[in-house]
Amino acid sequence: MVLLIMWEAFETLVLPRRVSRRLRLTRGYYRLLWGIWSRIGTNHPGQKRENYLSVFAPLSLILLLGFWVAGSIVGFALIKWGLNAPYAPIGPASFPTHLYVSTTTFVTLGLGDLAPTSSAGRVITGIEAAAGFAFLALSISYLPVLYGSFSRREVQISMLDQWAGSPPSAVELLRRASTKGTLASVDTLLADWEHWTSELLESHLSYPVLAYFRSQHEQESWLAALTTILDTCSLVLAGIDEISGWQAWRTFAIARHAVVDLTEVLRVPPVQPGSDRLDAADAERLQALLAASGVHLDSDALERLLPLRRKYEPYVHALSHRVQMQLPSFLPSEGAIDDWERSAWTLPS
Numbered sequence: 001m002v003l004l005i006m007w008e009a010f011e012t013l014v015l016p017r018r019v020s021r022r023l024r025l026t027r028g029y030y031r032l033l034w035g036i037w038s039r040i041g042t043n044h045p046g047q048k049r050e051n052y053l054s055v056f057a058p059l060s061l062i063l064l065l066g067f068w069v070a071g072s073i074v075g076f077a078l079i080k081w082g083l084n085a086p087y088a089p090i091g092p093a094s095f096p097t098h099l100y101v102s103t104t105t106f107v108t109l110g111l112g113d114l115a116p117t118s119s120a121g122r123v124i125t126g127i128e129a130a131a132g133f134a135f136l137a138l139s140i141s142y143l144p145v146l147y148g149s150f151s152r153r154e155v156q157i158s159m160l161d162q163w164a165g166s167p168p169s170a171v172e173l174l175r176r177a178s179t180k181g182t183l184a185s186v187d188t189l190l191a192d193w194e195h196w197t198s199e200l201l202e203s204h205l206s207y208p209v210l211a212y213f214r215s216q217h218e219q220e221s222w223l224a225a226l227t228t229i230l231d232t233c234s235l236v237l238a239g240i241d242e243i244s245g246w247q248a249w250r251t252f253a254i255a256r257h258a259v260v261d262l263t264e265v266l267r268v269p270p271v272q273p274g275s276d277r278l279d280a281a282d283a284e285r286l287q288a289l290l291a292a293s294g295v296h297l298d299s300d301a302l303e304r305l306l307p308l309r310r311k312y313e314p315y316v317h318a319l320s321h322r323v324q325m326q327l328p329s330f331l332p333s334e335g336a337i338d339d340w341e342r343s344a345w346t347l348p349s
Helices: 002-013 025-039 047-054 056-083 095-106 119-164 170-179 183-206 208-212 222-239 245-265 280-292 301-323
Strands: none
Touching: 002 025, 002 056, 002 119, 025 056, 025 208, 047 056, 056 095, 056 119, 056 208, 095 119, 119 170, 119 183, 119 208, 119 222, 170 183, 170 222, 170 280, 183 208, 183 222, 183 245, 208 245, 208 301, 222 245, 222 301, 245 301
């Protein structure tokens, strides 16, 4: 029990790469707990549901650390009990006494009212004290790294609001850039998101729990932002000449790499979407909206778009189902208001 927990903690807190082993205690813990958490509570979509789901990631992290601590304490107590290690001044002890001593040792409390008198008991007590101190140090260093990765992820997501609306959409992103006469600026945007996606890939493979951390606003999420960038790159590659196709391809490649690897880490196979995110009617509206803003797609562009969508849509749909985050549409929502324009206060006219 002790070795299993310590190895799981090492893989989760220290090892900076994806763990390919199928049977993992931590992975099973998250699958079970998320399955229960996502099925209870309010089922109505909206801010209440988002607030409820947003509690899961930080709470599950605290519970996991507590689970590791409790399991280690019980494991060391069982070792001492099995060795029948005596303590001064009482001699041989019962299991509850071993559990009490193990608790004070692991958390480095060191009350000193009971002390091991055998050589084996002293060795195990020393190992447990060292393990408890190391576990405390790793936990303290782990949280800043985790929340630092979360903050860097959210900064870029918040900036997408001005570009692509709330919720974001690829057509709205291109339309806004074109109507302002700065369609070429999308090159810089895609370059920034190429870097952002590579960071997301690295951090979420090392710390998969980050996938469950939700954004501050209801209509924003890392999955919606990533899907919007994939949609935008697909449209550019399908036939928008004013934007660098080479930059769009690089960003598309790393973004597709990210969604594929994340489905593998979260153990969710790709699924075919139940409904088309861009049916015939939406495709006509897409062309009309882009044409009205000065972005023209030829008649074969939508045919070239389809194979690009097939490369990533089954994966983003699988991730959407697992983490309970909605996917954005290609088209802007009717009457949508950007998050930066919203306020809980009504300003005087």
